[in-house]
Each structure stands twice: as C-alpha cells, then as structure tokens.
Amino acid sequence: MAETFESTKPRGRPRSEQSREAILIAALKILVRDGYQKLTIEGVAREAGTGKSTIYRWWDGRSDLAIDAFFSAVDETLDLQDTGSAEADFRAQILGMANQLRGPTGRAFAAMLAGGRDSPAVASAVRKRWLDPRRDWARRRIAWAAKAGQLHEGVEPRAALALLYSPLYSPLLFGNDIPAQKDLAACVDLAAQAIFRR
Amino acid sequence: MAETFESTKPRGRPRSEQSREAILIAALKILVRDGYQKLTIEGVAREAGTGKSTIYRWWDGRSDLAIDAFFSAVDETLDLQDTGSAEADFRAQILGMANQLRGPTGRAFAAMLAGGRDSPAVASAVRKRWLDPRRDWARRRIAWAAKAGQLHEGVEPRAALALLYSPLYSPLLFGNDIPAQKDLAACVDLAAQAIFRR
DNA sequence: GCCATGCGAAACGCTACCGTCTCGCATGGC
DNA sequence: GCCATGCGAGACGGTAGCGTTTCGCATGGC
Numbered sequence: 001m002a003e004t005f006e007s008t009k010p011r012g013r014p015r016s017e018q019s020r021e022a023i024l025i026a027a028l029k030i031l032v033r034d035g036y037q038k039l040t041i042e043g044v045a046r047e048a049g050t051g052k053s054t055i056y057r058w059w060d061g062r063s064d065l066a067i068d069a070f071f072s073a074v075d076e077t078l079d080l081q082d083t084g085s086a087e088a089d090f091r092a093q094i095l096g097m098a099n100q101l102r103g104p105t106g107r108a109f110a111a112m113l114a115g116g117r118d119s120p121a122v123a124s125a126v127r128k129r130w131l132d133p134r135r136d137w138a139r140r141r142i143a144w145a146a147k148a149g150q151l152h153e154g155v156e157p158r159a160a161l162a163l164l165y166s167p168l169y170s171p172l173l174f175g176n177d178i179p180a181q182k183d184l185a186a187c188v189d190l191a192a193q194a195i196f197r198r
Numbered sequence: 199m200a201e202t203f204e205s206t207k208p209r210g211r212p213r214s215e216q217s218r219e220a221i222l223i224a225a226l227k228i229l230v231r232d233g234y235q236k237l238t239i240e241g242v243a244r245e246a247g248t249g250k251s252t253i254y255r256w257w258d259g260r261s262d263l264a265i266d267a268f269f270s271a272v273d274e275t276l277d278l279q280d281t282g283s284a285e286a287d288f289r290a291q292i293l294g295m296a297n298q299l300r301g302p303t304g305r306a307f308a309a310m311l312a313g314g315r316d317s318p319a320v321a322s323a324v325r326k327r328w329l330d331p332r333r334d335w336a337r338r339r340i341a342w343a344a345k346a347g348q349l350h351e352g353v354e355p356r357a358a359l360a361l362l363y364s365p366l367y368s369p370l371l372f373g374n375d376i377p378a379q380k381d382l383a384a385c386v387d388l389a390a391q392a393i394f395r396r
Numbered sequence: 397g398c399c400a401t402g403c404g405a406a407a408c409g410c411t412a413c414c415g416t417c418t419c420g421c422a423t424g425g426c
Numbered sequence: 427g428c429c430a431t432g433c434g435a436g437a438c439g440g441t442a443g444c445g446t447t448t449c450g451c452a453t454g455g456c
Contacts, residue, residue, distance in 0.1 A: 010400090011401070012400035012454075013401050013453040013454060014401085015401095016402070016453090019402090035315055035316075037316075042442080042444080051403065051406085052444095053403080053447085057402080057403095117233055156388075159381065159385045159387075162365045162377075162385050165368075167361060169364075170360075170368040173308075173311055173368065173370055173371045175321070183360075186357035190354075190357050190393065193392040194391040209426075210424075211423040212423080212431085213432070214432070214433070239414075243434090249433065249436085250414095251416090251434075252433065252434075254415070254416085255432080255433095259414095
C-alpha cells in the first residue's frame with residue numbers, strides 16, 4: 001500500500017532502460033571529450049543512437065541531462081573518517097576525493113564547473129551535491145581541530161583549508177588531471193607540517 | 199633607414215585607432231562577462247559599434263581577437279626579485295601575480311583557460327606568454343633554493359611549488375576571484391613554514 | 397489480442413553566427 | 427583636390443542546434 005501512494009500503474013510500453021543508459025553514457029562521453037558547451041541534445045542523440053524525442057521526453061534539456069550524466073558516473077559518497085586525529089582525517093578525505101575524481105571523471109568535473117557559468121542549474125547542482133557537503137565537513141573539522149589544540153599557533157582555519165585542498169583541484173584549471181596519489185600525498189604532507197601539531 | 203625596412207608607406211585613410219580600442223574593450227568585456235565561447239565576432243561588433251568587416255580586416259577570428267584583447271589588459275611583466283632569500287622572492291612573485299590578475303582580469307584569465315579547450319591558439323598563447331615564463335622561473339628558483347640549503351629536509355620541489363601556487367589559482371576554478379592580498383599572504387606564509395628554512 | 401505508451405527517424409520553423417561581399421560615405425597623405 | 431584605403435551597415439548563403447511535431451513500428455501489461 002505504501003507503494004501505491006502517488007504511483008499510478010503505467011500502461012503501454014515501459015521506458016527503455018537501454019536507451020536511458022545509452023543516453024547517459026553518450027552525454028558523459030561528450031562532456032569529458034568536448035566540454036559542457038558542446039554537449040548538445042542532437043549530438044547526444046547521434047552518439048547514443050536514439051531519437052531526440054526520447055531525450056526530450058525524459059530530460060528537460062542540456063543542463064538537466066549533464067547533471068544526471070555526471071552524477072551517474074561520480075561516486076558521491078562522502079567517505080569521511082573520524083579518528084581522533086584531524087590530520088589523518090583530512091589526509092584520508094583529500095586522497096579519497098582524488099580517487100573519486102581521478103581519470104575521466106575529473107575532466108567531467110572540470111567541464112561541469114565550466115558549464116556552471118552558463119547554466120545556474122549546473123552550478124547549483126555541483127555546489128549542492130559536491131562542494132557544499134565537503135566544504136561544510138572541512139570547516140567543522142578544522143574548527144574542531146583548533147578547539148582540540150591540534151593546530152599550530154596562529155594558524156588561520158581558512159588559509160589551512162585553502163592550502164590543503166587547492167593542490168587537489170587546481171590542475172583541473174589548466175586542463176590537467178587530478179594529481180597522482182603520491183604527488184598529492186606529498187602536497188598534503190607538506191601542508192600538514194605547517195598546520196597540525198603532532 | 200632602419201624604419202623603412204619592410205614598411206611600405208601607406209596611402210589612403212589610416213586605420214582608426216578609435217575602432218581598434220573599442221573592439222578590444224568590447225571583446226574583453228564579453229570575455230569577462232560571458233566567457234570565451236560566447237565571444238562572437240558579431241557580438242563584439244555590436245558591442246563596439248563597429249562593422250564586422252573592420253574586425254575581420256585586422257584580426258583572423260575569435261581566438262586571435264581574444265588573445266589580443268586579453269593581453270592588452272593584463273600586465274605581462276614578470277616582476278621578479280632576486281634577493282638572497284628564495285622565500286621572500288616567492289612571496290613577492292606570488293603576491294605580484296595576484297595583483298596583476300585581481301579583479302575582472304582574473305575572470306578573463308579563467309575564460310582564456312577555459313577557451314583553451316576549444317582553441318589551440320588560445321591555449322598556446324596563454325601557455326607561452328603567461329604560464330611558461332612563470333613556471334620556468336619558479337623551477338629554477340626552487341632548484342637554486344634547494345642547492346643553497348634554504349629548503350627543509352626532504353621537501354620535494356614539485357610539491358613545494360604546487361603548494362605555493364595552487365591557492366592563488368584555484369578559486370578561479372569555482373568562479374571565484376583571485377584571493378585578497380591578506381588571505382593569499384596567509385596561505386603563502388603557511389606554505390613557507392613547511393618549505394623554507396629560516 | 398487489445399491498445400496505451402515508448403521508440404527512432406526525420407521534417408518543421410526558428411535563431412544565432414559564420415565568413416564573404418558590396419555599397420556609399422569618411423578620411424587624410426600626397 | 428585626387429584617390430587609395432578604412433569605415434559602418436547590412437545582405438548573402440551556409441551551418442548548427444533549438445524545441446516541437448508527425449509518422450509508423452515496437453513493446454509489454456492487462
């Protein structure tokens with residue numbers, strides 16, 4: 001009975017799962033290869049081997065499709081730790097994010113960030129579903145670390161977070177990939193030395 | 199006599215300096231406001247109050263115009279220091295770059311980086327005229343600092359540079375401005391503590 | 397087997413911009 | 427004053443994608 005609530009039983013041919021997947025995969029492929037601006041409905045239909053009408057039936061348009069395609073490919077789990085050590089938790093979280101974004105996913109992420117300048121819906125989706133939760137966690141954690149006496153004297157939380165996270169993201173700005181695990185670990189180690197008491 | 203070399207004296211109406219400036223200003227305005235993808239020749243002509251033919255007479259097309267407009271607005275001087283202290287030199291150079299890019303210029307810079315994905319000419323111009331000279335200097339300087347014993351034990355030069363420069367650039371990725379002087383200085387200070395002997 | 401609905405294909409009219417071209421006037425060196 | 431050249435305006439045919447619509451076939455719950 002809980003099921004039947006606001007679910008009218010559909011009649012006729014059901015939605016094709018195969019087309020749905022082909023469309024999302026094609027959209028993601030174009031997003032990675034050509035960027036958000038070149039993600040066109042006609043292009044996706046061509047690439048996916050479907051009709052435009054099928055896309056317009058299930059998605060509102062370019063931004064809606066891009067958001068769906070991107071988040072169908074990215075692992076959104078926050079994957080947070082809470083050991084007693086803020087340093088260890090930040091290291092785990094940053095390296096974990098890198099793993100989630102590494103490879104084509106990182107290019108798609110960069111494409112979505114760029115697309116956010118054209119589409120408020122894209123900007124807002126990336127913010128709400130990716131950036132905000134991680135930023136909020138980081139702010140809480142650094143504040144907690146400060147209270148717990150785990151930071152060196154005079155370390156500004158804002159600056160500390162910028163230093164920890166910037167090396168992860170900034171390569172995307174220049175069209176490069178997310179840093180390799182060990183390169184990123186070296187950056188985090190270095191930043192951590194300046195930030196955390198041991 | 200040196201002057202006349204390969205300069206045939208022009209006859210007829212000379213090029214309008216006023217139109218040239220109006221076109222560059224309009225292109226920059228659009229670049230900042232809408233990004234590289236939306237920088238169209240017709241749009242610039244409209245904004246500048248000129249004819250399309252005037253633009254096509256003097257520029258090859260979109261990428262050529264964007265490059266000219268961007269570099270007409272940005273201060274390209276390297277503004278390098280060479281005191282004995284690598285730390286002081288890096289701080290001065292990073293804060294100097296921030297000053298050169300702060301404000302609308304930073305948005306234009308981000309637009310050019312994004313535009314580089316569509317236009318190899320734009321990518322190459324930004325690399326050759328901005329990124330490469332600065333990256334080369336930084337690599338030489340960090341290597342020199344290592345030799346001079348100004349770095350802490352075991353600091354990897356690559357990681358050190360990533361840590362120093364990333365906080366400057368990374369806000370552009372999220373559509374934010376170049377950091378304020380004091381915020382950036384706090385990041386550099388923090389990074390420097392982990393990197394440089396004092 | 398009925399038939400509501402989904403499907404791919406493709407045509408529709410529309411908009412934006414491309415890069416070229418032609419026009420008639422403006423400008424300034426000679 | 428001559429006249430080569432620059433100028434703004436805008437027409438031109440072309441390309442690309444928009445979002446809608448129509449078509450005839452496919453599918454699967456009932």
